[in-house]
Amino acid sequence: MTGDTASDTAKPARKRQARGEKRMHELLDAAAEVFATHGYAKASTNAIAAAAGASPGTLYQFFRGKQEIAEALMARYVARLDAAHGAAFVVDGAALPLADLLDRVLDPIIAFDRANPGFHTLLADPGITPELAQAKRPAQDLIFQRLDGIFADRAPHLPADERRLTAAVAIHMFRGLLPMIMAASERELPTVTREAKQALHAYLAVALKES
Amino acid sequence: MTGDTASDTAKPARKRQARGEKRMHELLDAAAEVFATHGYAKASTNAIAAAAGASPGTLYQFFRGKQEIAEALMARYVARLDAAHGAAFVVDGAALPLADLLDRVLDPIIAFDRANPGFHTLLADPGITPELAQAKRPAQDLIFQRLDGIFADRAPHLPADERRLTAAVAIHMFRGLLPMIMAASERELPTVTREAKQALHAYLAVALKES
DNA sequence: TGATATTACGAGCAGTTGCTCGTATTTTTA
DNA sequence: TAAAAATACGAGCAACTGCTCGTAATATCA
Incomplete structure (x- = not known):
């Protein structure tokens, strides 16, 4: 076929x-x-x-076709993201203060997304084929798995499914804030970044705390 | 011309x-x-x-053309949203506990978006012309203005630009969480909704508090 | 009843799309 | 060197796009 x-x-x-x-x-x-x-x-x-x-x-x-171009492009983005953030994610997830953790995780991602605006555009584009949507999976899983791992270290008391929900919500929050971050000028960026981190900090502080 | x-x-x-x-x-x-x-x-x-x-x-x-179809459709969505939420937004923004405020504002919006999946799709679609993007403005401003007004009641001490930033961040957070809400089954919806509200509650609690 | 405006049709136009294929050039292999 | 493989071109095809227009049916008005 x-x-x-x-x-x-x-x-x-x-x-x-x-x-x-x-x-x-x-x-x-x-x-x-x-x-x-x-x-x-x-x-x-x-x-x-x-x-x-x-x-x-x-x-x-x-x-072979337009779709394969997009898949190859996405694969290249994922490889670059992995290379740029592999080190950034390797932090002592349990000991670090939450604010510092957010700095270490978010700053490289923000830098990457602003340096590669096509990545965000392609990820967010709904006008893509199901096969191409499949190609986005690794990019999404890459972030999700690492975040889930960090949360497992920080909040070992949390049930796995609650932890996954927290990771998913945090990622979606950040994705929602990304357009603001992408649209911000170099001058506005610190303010927007600080507010985005504050939002994630506030949520994670209550979502990851005991009992 | x-x-x-x-x-x-x-x-x-x-x-x-x-x-x-x-x-x-x-x-x-x-x-x-x-x-x-x-x-x-x-x-x-x-x-x-x-x-x-x-x-x-x-x-x-x-x-007259494809674009006008989309504009008319968006206008119809905005009118429906306005009708469905006009009452919901008229709350005593200053007195209500934050959790209750979120319930009153968010529940109708979530219901509307789930009942009209095309609205969210069209709003989020980046493959649209600048003129059509202009047509989305009323829908976005509708929410933004009302939220900003509520915040003005709740936190009169907050400078206007900080308040607008808070409103923008809250809206973007919610937009980021919408895909989860849209994709959730009827069974998962309460859990996802609760978590989304918790995230917004956590952020707004710190963003709107004094000093 | 006509006369006029609105609604309806659908073949088809000019332009664009993703993509092919015959052919020519450059590089590697033997 | 000569043969084989990889790279390169670009005219052009079948399918589809948004949209038009001549024509006909239906509704309102006189």
Whole structure:
């Protein structure tokens, strides 16, 4: 039905030259720009190719279709986020004061999101296919798992399902505040950031406390 | 340039028969469905007409274009929201305990959003034109102004700009939590609702308190 | 009853979309 | 070197987009 029944979604794995890898990178850069500007649905593959200085035919030698471009782009974002925050999340979750914990967890994420506006745009875009929504999963799970782990350290008395609810609510709160953070100018950013942290601090203080 | 230079965006105001009003209503119902299913960008006017059991030509006798359909739909949502919540917002904002205030304000909004899933979808859709984004303004301002007014009653000591920041943060928090609320089953809803209110309660308790 | 305005239809237009394919160039392999 | 593979191009296709327009049915008004 979908083409490859034997090897699932695996590609024939043709040999890539250095030139090809570079082209893929350029195409993803262009895709990030076009997706961020027009949204997924209105972004045309021809426009992406043109923005990368390539022809449509070239684009389709590296990607099977529009959806695969977005998936590859999302995968690249996830890899970068993981690299940038792997260290930031490794904190002594139990001992640190809550305010310091929030600083350590949030500051790198805010910096990443502001440096990669396409990431947030693509994550929040509802005009995407279910398959692409699946590709967002790792990005979401990455944050969720680490937050849940930190909460497990800080509040070992909390039942697992309550803990997961707290993590989910905290993440959704932050996602809701992200548009404010993204839209803020460099001058407004400290104020908005402080208020966002205050909101999360207030919630987590009561959600994680004993009894 | 855009046609009517004298009467701005006003339509020639042709006489509508009862039949016509009914058709417009049916077309907006169909549009709500199609927008909610495919998003604004991928929703085709032909599909909207078909979903309403009408021809494309009929659709364009009542609306000048796709954008105007979305604007009219949004206006209808705003009117309904206003009707449903006008009373709910008129509370003695200063005297009521914060938890009760949240109940009175949030419960009707949650009920409305769950009853009209297309509203939330259209509001959150980034694939819309700037003109349509303008049409969302009344819906957002409606909530913001009322919340800001309530806060002014409750915390008269708070400077206006701090109060507006608090209102904006509260709204964004709630918007972030809305996807959880929308996705929750009838069984999960009370738990999710309680947690959302707890989060807002925790934040507002510190943001609105004196000094 | 006409006369006029409103509602209704749907084939089809100009433009765009995602994508293909024949062909040409460049790089690696032998 | 010559053959094979990878990269590159861009005209153009089938499908779809928002939308038009000639025409016909239905309702209101005289």
